[in-house]
Amino acid sequence: MEWKKRSLRELARMICGDEEAGPHFPYRSSSYLTEFFEDCDLDYVHDGSTRWRWVSDRLEEVLALPQQSPQLPPDRSFESFELCSTPGKRRQATKTALMRRLP
Numbered sequence: 424m425e426w427k428k429r430s431l432r433e434l435a436r437m438i439c440g441d442e443e444a445g446p447h448f449p450y451r452s453s454s455y456l457t458e459f460f461e462d463c464d465l466d467y468v469h470d471g472s473t474r475w476r477w478v479s480d481r482l483e484e485v486l487a488l489p490q491q492s493p494q495l496p497p498d499r500s501f502e503s504f505e506l507c508s509t510p511g512k513r514r515q516a517t518k519t520a521l522m523r524r525l526p
Contacts, residue, residue, distance in 0.1 A: 426486060428479075435478035 440450035
């Protein structure tokens with residue numbers, strides 16, 4: 424499954440918690456980005472490069488994983504990211520904000 428670069432960039436900024444992503448997304452430094460992907464059962468270790476670009480590249484890799492249908496993302500992709508991204512009460516707010524931001 425292939426997403427537009429702009430959509431991947433926006434999602435990456437949300438995962439990174441960049442200021443322009445809004446207040447619903449916690450800031451993640453390099454080690455927390457690595458931890459985020461580990462929590463999603465993905466073995467990615469941030470290499471110190473530009474955070475949003477690195478995350479965007481990892482998201483592209485995840486989208487290239489085998490999928491059940493061309494219309495659906497791979498099983499281990501965004502459902503896992505959403506579940507891992509924020510604890511408890513903030514999870515629904517994050518999901519709602521995410522859906523509003525993506526084209």
